[in-house]
Amino acid sequence: MKLRRPAPRRSPAVRSHSVRARKAQSRRAQLRELRSRMARPGAARPGGVPWPVVARSPAARRLGACLFLAVIAAVVTGPSGDADRPLAGIEGSFTPARAAGFAAGGLALWALSIGADRLTTRLRSAGHGAALGGGRLAALGGGAWVTPAGAAWASFRRGRWAAFRRGRWSAPAGNLALLAVAVAVPPLLSTAAQQALVSEIGIYALLALGLNVVVGYAGLLDLGYIAFFAIGAYTTAYVTSADAMPWHAPWQVNPFFALPVALVVAAVAGVVLGGPTLRLRGDYLAIVTLGFGEIVQLLANNADGVTGGPRGVFGLPPLSVDLPGVHYSWGLRPLPYYYLLVVLIVLVMVVFGRWERSRTGRAWTAIRQDEVAAEATGVATMRMKLLAFAVGASVSGFAGVVLATKQFFNPQTFGLQSSLLVLTIVIFGGMGSRLGVVLGALVLQGTAFLLRDTVPPADRYIYFGAVVILMMIFRPQGLLPPRGPRAPASPGPAAAPERPAVPTERAGAPGPAGPAASTEAAR
Amino acid sequence: MGSAEQISQLTIDGLMVGALYAVIALGYTLVYGVLQLINFAHSEVFMLGAFGGLFASRALVPAGATPSGLTSAGLVLFGLVAGALAGAAAAYALERCAYRPLRRRGAPRLAYLISAIGASLFAFNLAGKEFGRQSIPVPDLFTNGTVVTVLGAEISTQSLVIACTALAMLLAVDHLVAGTRLGQSVRAVAQDAECAGLMGVDVQKVIVVTFVLGGLLAGAGGFLYAMTFNASYTMGFVPGIKAFTAAVLGGIGNVRGAVLGGLLLGLVESFGGYLFDASYKNVIAFTVLVLVLLVRPSGLLGTRLGRPA
Numbered sequence: 001m002k003l004r005r006p007a008p009r010r011s012p013a014v015r016s017h018s019v020r021a022r023k024a025q026s027r028r029a030q031l032r033e034l035r036s037r038m039a040r041p042g043a044a045r046p047g048g049v050p051w052p053v054v055a056r057s058p059a060a061r062r063l064g065a066c067l068f069l070a071v072i073a074a075v076v077t078g079p080s081g082d083a084d085r086p087l088a089g090i091e092g093s094f095t096p097a098r099a100a101g102f103a104a105g106g107l108a109l110w111a112l113s114i115g116a117d118r119l120t121t122r123l124r125s126a127g128h129g130a131a132l133g134g135g136r137l138a139a140l141g142g143g144a145w146v147t148p149a150g151a152a153w154a155s156f157r158r159g160r161w162a163a164f165r166r167g168r169w170s171a172p173a174g175n176l177a178l179l180a181v182a183v184a185v186p187p188l189l190s191t192a193a194q195q196a197l198v199s200e201i202g203i204y205a206l207l208a209l210g211l212n213v214v215v216g217y218a219g220l221l222d223l224g225y226i227a228f229f230a231i232g233a234y235t236t237a238y239v240t241s242a243d244a245m246p247w248h249a250p251w252q253v254n255p256f257f258a259l260p261v262a263l264v265v266a267a268v269a270g271v272v273l274g275g276p277t278l279r280l281r282g283d284y285l286a287i288v289t290l291g292f293g294e295i296v297q298l299l300a301n302n303a304d305g306v307t308g309g310p311r312g313v314f315g316l317p318p319l320s321v322d323l324p325g326v327h328y329s330w331g332l333r334p335l336p337y338y339y340l341l342v343v344l345i346v347l348v349m350v351v352f353g354r355w356e357r358s359r360t361g362r363a364w365t366a367i368r369q370d371e372v373a374a375e376a377t378g379v380a381t382m383r384m385k386l387l388a389f390a391v392g393a394s395v396s397g398f399a400g401v402v403l404a405t406k407q408f409f410n411p412q413t414f415g416l417q418s419s420l421l422v423l424t425i426v427i428f429g430g431m432g433s434r435l436g437v438v439l440g441a442l443v444l445q446g447t448a449f450l451l452r453d454t455v456p457p458a459d460r461y462i463y464f465g466a467v468v469i470l471m472m473i474f475r476p477q478g479l480l481p482p483r484g485p486r487a488p489a490s491p492g493p494a495a496a497p498e499r500p501a502v503p504t505e506r507a508g509a510p511g512p513a514g515p516a517a518s519t520e521a522a523r
Numbered sequence: 524m525g526s527a528e529q530i531s532q533l534t535i536d537g538l539m540v541g542a543l544y545a546v547i548a549l550g551y552t553l554v555y556g557v558l559q560l561i562n563f564a565h566s567e568v569f570m571l572g573a574f575g576g577l578f579a580s581r582a583l584v585p586a587g588a589t590p591s592g593l594t595s596a597g598l599v600l601f602g603l604v605a606g607a608l609a610g611a612a613a614a615y616a617l618e619r620c621a622y623r624p625l626r627r628r629g630a631p632r633l634a635y636l637i638s639a640i641g642a643s644l645f646a647f648n649l650a651g652k653e654f655g656r657q658s659i660p661v662p663d664l665f666t667n668g669t670v671v672t673v674l675g676a677e678i679s680t681q682s683l684v685i686a687c688t689a690l691a692m693l694l695a696v697d698h699l700v701a702g703t704r705l706g707q708s709v710r711a712v713a714q715d716a717e718c719a720g721l722m723g724v725d726v727q728k729v730i731v732v733t734f735v736l737g738g739l740l741a742g743a744g745g746f747l748y749a750m751t752f753n754a755s756y757t758m759g760f761v762p763g764i765k766a767f768t769a770a771v772l773g774g775i776g777n778v779r780g781a782v783l784g785g786l787l788l789g790l791v792e793s794f795g796g797y798l799f800d801a802s803y804k805n806v807i808a809f810t811v812l813v814l815v816l817l818v819r820p821s822g823l824l825g826t827r828l829g830r831p832a
Contacts (some may be wrong), residue, residue: 068616075653082655087578089653221636276817283561283636284816287767291809294764298806416760420644427637458656461648468641472634473624 070106194334196449202341205441208425210395216432218388219368221286224293228393230414232262232400237313247306255319255405266397267390274389301411312410349434424464430478528675533793539682541789542689546744547766548781550737556713556776557733563639566763567646568613572742573749575609576602584662595665603743610742611735618734651756658755768812774822
């Protein structure tokens with residue numbers, strides 16, 4: 001007997017949210033389209049597909065995303081407003097010419113992403129697709145824009161380049177080459193560029209290396225990291241100069257001795273902050289450290305009789321060597337400080353490289369991946385987290401010494417934005433990757449420096465914020481992810497090389513995550 | 524300690540500010556209840572809502588004029604709605620851009636925090652660029668004067684407006700979460716998202732609704748805040764932290780807890796600011812936050828969303 005099935009009613013309550021329905025978006029949309037075509041032939045528009053289906057199809061969604069991006073880009077790159085005419089910026093962003101241009105850009109992006117997607121699908125069906133990793137991009141509406149180039153790059157990466165990277169001499173050779181560039185190029189640059197190399201790139205690279213221990217190795221989000229930088233700088237002022245701050249040490253020492261002092265003071269501050277707070281879960285820790293950073297800045301600003309308050313600190317003696325027979329002062333030019341920073345950075349990188357592969361480093365990895373499991377297998381989690389905090393803080397203190405001997409600073413130097421900038425560098429470079437964060441500092445800050453005439457310094461952070469979001473969406477492992485067999489995993493599944501090209505849609509929420517939610521179970 | 528008048532004045536002021544904190548804290552608490560995540564960008568939603576209300580009321584009120592009577596009531600309502608809508612739009616965009624892509628990938632917690640921080644950095648600097656980096660006052664929507672005197676404390680029109688609106692919103696949200704079908708699904712997702720999905724709750728939709736709801740509240744709260752303290756691109760940070768403190772104090776994920784925590788924090792701050800110094804109000808709030816987190820991380824009322832207090 002032939003059953004006539006009633007047309008399936010599309011009840012909104014059960015349409016798309018059972019766990020099983022978390023298949024790829026496109027497939028679901030296709031099904032829906034088919035179903036609605038079968039169910040309501042009369043409702044079909046002349047085009048053949050009812051409007052809601054068109055509006056919710058992946059292509060339409062992607063069009064929406066691209067146009068949204070275009071609008072955002074128009075506003076971000078547009079003129080700025082001010083308090084008298086606060087809407088002038090937005091109005092100026094959408095003059096007819098600009099609006100048309102950005103709309104065209106959005107459409108072009110859409111077309112490109114759709115086209116790239118088609119190409120990816122075709123290539124994948126031909127067996128090449130897996131290497132492209134386009135799925136992650138496609139899932140968000142970006143599309144693998146440079147698909148043919150991507151294919152070439154993938155085959156290159158799997159071929160000779162991979163063999164070279166696996167080779168015994170590749171790493172030392174590459175590092176030496178980088179170091180040679182780092183040493184040889186700066187003297188050729190302009191003074192302004194050298195200045196930026198010191199105070200915007202070098203110091204931030206050092207800071208990022210320190211934060212990398214906290215965020216990248218141990219997986220603790222520290223938003224008050226810059227406070228240790230401040231502590232290092234003010235400590236230097238305290239021990240090296242009698243008149244820079246109202247409060248000073250009874251005797252003054254050579255700034256080089258400030259390095260160990262600042263290191264110890266910052267590490268102690270790290271332990272003092274970490275002691276009570278590291279028991280907290282990740283997001284609480286973030287907000288408490290944020291508060292700590294604010295309080296340190298507030299104290300530096302308000303304690304006028306101790307720190308000099310908003311006037312800031314200047315006139316510290318520059319770094320100098322006064323040994324019998326050797327006299328050298330770092331003076332005012334940026335280049336000597338640059339080389340000092342290179343030495344410090346290399347030193348820190350080498351030390352952390354050893355550390356990363358030690359028992360301690362493995363303990364940090366364990367804590368980052370699953371704290372409860374780490375605790376259960378005998379890692380002294382509290383002590384290890386404190387250690388990570390103290391190590392990060394001491395590197396930050398180090399950087400503070402260089403800053404203090406190099407240039408003027410005041411409480412404004414140590415704002416929340418600087419903390420977030422360091423975090424941005426770490427995210428951009430690759431959490432857990434030493435070379436990555438240094439390159440991250442170079443690329444981000446270097447770009448900001450090169451574009452200093454087009455993008456005012458205050459507006460840089462708009463782009464930094466966008467960089468953070470985009471990195472978290474498209475490349476959570478960062479520019480240069482940590483490598484090696486025990487690649488410290490960045491948040492996100494990308495650490496696993498052989499993952500399905502289309503990410504599975506997971507439950508809406510990270511599950512019934514209690515305080516003990518395993519942070520990386522999803523991988 | 525001062526006289527009875529001072530005490531009652533401090534109490535009134537504290538409750539007024541506390542009501543605002545409570546309104547913002549609800550956004551944190553709702554999102555936390557559903558996602559178990561602190562929405563770091565919530566303070567920017569608050570700020571954008573304030574600007575939304577500000578521009579709406581600037582568009583209607585001519586410079587220098589001070590409306591009165593029913594007109595001002597309408598204007599306040601209009602500003603509130605505009606602020607709430609702006610906040611909701613911001614919250615929705617935030618969810619779409621900074622949260623959903625990560626959720627789709629099943630990213631670890633740290634990733635959400637970081638992308639929310641990125642969104643916050645982006646939003647507030649963009650606002651600084653667009654709207655200027657000085658604070659902008661909301662035009663006068665009513666004549667501000669003393670309405671009643673309670674135990675020597677003067678209650679101004681402004682505090683009355685803020686208190687009434689905040690109260691209305693708090694009651695509405697409480698009803699929404701505790702007594703409607705939508706609230707039921709929010710609570711279901713908060714308890715167990717996976718299971719709620721299996722029972723036919725649209726988890727994705729609930730998450731969006733939660734964000735939008737938080738955004739509505741924060742936007743309206745932002746407008747109220749801006750009426751007193753003006754709007755500026757950095758205005759979100761401090762109230763955001765304080766509202767978060769309030770949410771934790773009451774028990775994060777707990778709607779009534781957020782209200783209680785907000786009012787309490789307002790009082791603590793008001794009296795603490797009087798006892799020490801007004802410039803240390805922020806330090807007081809931070810200290811409260813740290814103490815609560817250390818001593819009783821589950822807050823006063825426990826951390827379950829929607830369970831009756």
